[in-house]
Amino acid sequence: MKAIVLVGADQPLTLQEVDKPTLAPGEALVQLKAAALNRRDHWISIGKYAGIKYPTILGSDGAGVVVEVAGDAGQEWLGKEVIINPGHDWGDHADHHSKEFNILGLPDDGTFAEYVKVKIEYLHPKPAHLSFEQAAALPLAGLTAYRALFFKGKAKKGDKVLVVGAGAGTGTYAVQFAVAAGCQVFVTSGSGDKIERARQLGAAAGVNYKAQDWAEELKHMAGGFDVVIDSALGPDFVKLPDLMNAGGRIVFFGATAGNIPELPARTLFSKQLQLLGTMMGSPDDFEAMLDLVNEHKIVPVVDEVYPLADMQKAVNKMGNSAQFGKLVISIS
Structure with a gap:
């Protein structure tokens, strides 16, 4: 599959051919239609973020279609249009996240690729009134x-x-x-x-x-x-x-x-x-956010959509704070 790979601090993001993710039981493979940038991706790309590893596939936000599920659980998601909650292992307390909390796109490979694997529990139906590009803009910043x-x-x-x-x-x-x-x-x-x-x-x-x-x-x-x-x-x-x-x-x-x-x-x-x-949000926060978006038919503000190959241009624009709303990546 094609993916944008970060190979080092202050190194250009490069489009590479990499192996498609292999699933473990309880995981789903999402064929991504769109992804979106966050400020976090900019800081990681210039080496100013904790726990960076190289090489890595960035990207916390994504929307696409479930094409594979490992194990018996979650088969109902096959073929469904989804968005992904990027906040993983929040923990049991609503007031704060656990020590195990992590965000999709580091340490686990993220959404700047044709496919991404996630646990089934982090899948949510894509709001029907949104395009893939609009839906991909929603998760991290919206949460x-x-x-x-x-x-x-x-x-x-x-x-x-x-x-x-x-x-x-x-x-x-x-x-x-x-x-x-x-x-x-x-x-x-x-x-x-x-x-x-x-x-x-x-x-x-x-x-x-x-x-x-x-x-x-x-x-x-x-x-x-x-x-x-x-x-x-x-x-x-x-x-x-x-x-x-x-x-x-x-x-x-x-x-x-x-x-x-x-x-x-x-x-x-x-x-x-x-x-x-505050930082990100709990699974309950994510569901409540989606309820608000669906109830009021809120449409995310998308500043510009880039092809996957132009990822570096999008990151540079974010670094200059030139956007209004979200910068989105279209993934064919």
Whole structure:
């Protein structure tokens, strides 16, 4: 089968012929129709991620058709259109993942290939209203945004929600999911075009975080926020507590702009704010996310679709943060 293989840090991703996966009992072979990139793939490709092994086939997101099942269990999946939950071995606790938790695409070979093997328990029916390319864009970022908003952030109808960095895949999902839940959504972005596109998804308004007075502008617009979803952190994170309503929740799952700076402790305890870290989500979160997508017929935002052979171009675009929504790979 054809696959995109990473052979070393800062080495170009190469299209190679590799062996088709061999199944163990309880596993299924999925012929992939589409895959999608995540920020994780970019960091791995430049050698800035823990536990990297070479050679490896990256890719956590995928949608396709089940063509083989090993053993008696799971035969009903044969021929079915599926998407894959990329979060494996979550464990027994809803509040946190286990030590065995891992993400498809490292250490196990992932979805940037014509075929991928996964345990049957991680298969889910592809939402019928989505194309393979749209469905492939959903799993990792959609799961992360759903858990951040609803499990950790406890967002509910009528809440004011701020999405920091609305152009990323997780950011676009956070906007779409919060709007579907009846929240009033505001965004930040470094691009006026991305703010306008977020408004087209249902956001009420947004500000450019490159402006010196962006926090004051947001406070004037919204008055205060019940939930903030942030994947950047960095120096500007210090401005968020002042924007919060009493009892508000700041949820974060990335640090693309650096670590959390020194925070105003008095504001945190006087407003009784919560700082909540999150990462991916449980199997229950994944099913609930799919239920929301199916109920509201939510369509993932796909920025651009690339052929498998152009994977390096897609990774480079992600590295420049030039996309709005998800970058998708079409696999024939």
